[in-house]
Amino acid sequence: MRQATPRLASWVTLLRFGPTARGVLPFLLGAVIALSQGYSIDGVVLVLSALAVFCIMEVTFLINEYFDLETDTLNRTFHKLSGGSRIFPLGLVSPPRAIITAFILAATCGIIGLLLQFYFHTGPFTLLLGIAGLALGFFYTAKPVQLSYKGVGEVTILFTCGFLATITGYYLQVGHFDTVALLASIPGGISIFLVILANELPDELSDRASGKKTLVVRLGREGAARLYAFFLLLCYATIIVITFFDVPEQSCYLSLPLIPLILWNILGLRKRNALRDNQMLEGLSLRTMLIDHLITIIYTVSFMWAGWTFLSTGELWGMIAAYAVVFGMEIGGIITSAYVFKSQGKAVL
Numbered sequence: 001m002r003q004a005t006p007r008l009a010s011w012v013t014l015l016r017f018g019p020t021a022r023g024v025l026p027f028l029l030g031a032v033i034a035l036s037q038g039y040s041i042d043g044v045v046l047v048l049s050a051l052a053v054f055c056i057m058e059v060t061f062l063i064n065e066y067f068d069l070e071t072d073t074l075n076r077t078f079h080k081l082s083g084g085s086r087i088f089p090l091g092l093v094s095p096p097r098a099i100i101t102a103f104i105l106a107a108t109c110g111i112i113g114l115l116l117q118f119y120f121h122t123g124p125f126t127l128l129l130g131i132a133g134l135a136l137g138f139f140y141t142a143k144p145v146q147l148s149y150k151g152v153g154e155v156t157i158l159f160t161c162g163f164l165a166t167i168t169g170y171y172l173q174v175g176h177f178d179t180v181a182l183l184a185s186i187p188g189g190i191s192i193f194l195v196i197l198a199n200e201l202p203d204e205l206s207d208r209a210s211g212k213k214t215l216v217v218r219l220g221r222e223g224a225a226r227l228y229a230f231f232l233l234l235c236y237a238t239i240i241v242i243t244f245f246d247v248p249e250q251s252c253y254l255s256l257p258l259i260p261l262i263l264w265n266i267l268g269l270r271k272r273n274a275l276r277d278n279q280m281l282e283g284l285s286l287r288t289m290l291i292d293h294l295i296t297i298i299y300t301v302s303f304m305w306a307g308w309t310f311l312s313t314g315e316l317w318g319m320i321a322a323y324a325v326v327f328g329m330e331i332g333g334i335i336t337s338a339y340v341f342k343s344q345g346k347a348v349l
Contacts, residue, residue: 010092013340014085016061017333021326022195023057023161024050025296026188028322030169032300033181036248036307039174041315045120046322049172052112052130053165055105060137061085062102064148066095067141068212075206079282080341081289082199083206092340109134116172123175129168136160151213154196162189183242184299190235191292197228198288202281221275229266232291236262239295248306254298261287261294 027050035041065072065088072084087093109130117126136156139145147156166185170178200207200216201224208217216224236258243249265287274280300323304311 009336009340010087012333012336014065014087014093014098015058016085018330020054020057020061021330022192022292023165024053024326026161026165026185027053027169028326029184029296029299030166030181031173032303032319033178033184034170034173035315035319036303036310038307038310041173041318043318045116045122045172048112049116050322052109055109056133056137059102059105059134060140062098063138064141066099067143067146069095071206071210071212074209075203077202077205077278079202079278079285081282081285082202106134122172125171129164129171133160133164133168148214149212151215151218154193154215157196158189158193161192162186180246183245184247186242187235187239187295188292188299190231190238191295194228194231194235195285195288195292197224198285201275202278225269225275229269232262232265248302250305251298251302254302258291258294261291
């Protein structure tokens with residue numbers, strides 16, 4: 001029997017704090033890379049720009065939930081990490097209110113972008129970087145572009161949550177771009193691509209029915225599984241290769257715990273009927289998310305380790321606090337979603 005769900009819990013679940021944290025973490029990594037190279041971190045710029053990234057992520061999720069309503073309503077094969085937040089299909093929040101909130105958040109991004117470029121003088125590309133992130137997030141599912149419906153949504157997320165987030169975090173502190181920051185963003189970009197691909201597997205039928213041409217729909221589950229295995233191996237190979245181009249070699253050693261998870265996922269996909277077993281697919285998604293988070297942590301620790309002599313006590317504790325806030329937001333989102341799930345008797349993580 002369903003219980004009444006508090007409005008705040010429904011909104012927190014709709015705002016997807018867990019995945020939102022995933023968008024902020026690579027941005028913080030960019031600032032860490034700048035710090036490791038001896039640059040001072042402007043705390044006010046970091047807080048304001050992180051808030052802008054948070055708003056961009058929320059705009060993306062709210063617009064995604066709105067335009068994916070038909071797909072999510074049709075979906076009967078989702079697990080806790082797929083199929084959206086389930087808040088709209090459950091009728092817990094009005095879609096028009098979510099759209100209004102999305103536009104308010106987008107306006108907030110614009111104000112912060114103007115402040116960063118013209119008051120804090122973070123560089124001439126500040127607004128362009130912000131507009132690129134906001135536009136790609138908005139049109140990920142919004143009409144008429146609908147990138148995720150045209151088979152390029154996964155690549156869009158690889159670009160925005162990997163490359164764009166990290167180089168922006170670096171640029172806003174330093175005022176120029178950097179090859180090392182670009183290279184360090186590649187493994188995280190690939191890993192978030194893998195998270196999306198894994199989460200799309202149980203949603204294949206509803207995505208196909210609503211005309212959402214994801215890679216899983218285009219390739220079929222078996223083809224998508226082969227693509228997943230290839231990119232998972234490529235992700236780890238990239239971690240090793242980029243250490244030959246001034247990325248800290250500590251990342252190689254710290255990445256060793258990823259090997260059992262990688263093997264577990266690849267071998268798991270080879271099991272009979274694995275691609276139609278929702279429990280197995282949920283486990284695949286969880287382990288892929290763990291790999292993705294570990295990669296960001298590995299590079300954060302590696303760059304701090306390599307640039308230890310440049311770190312002041314204040315900057316060190318400031319970055320630790322920033323990461324603690326983001327991970328706390330993610331944990332809070334998971335707990336709240338679990339509460340909503342329990343009160344409704346449906347998976348809404």
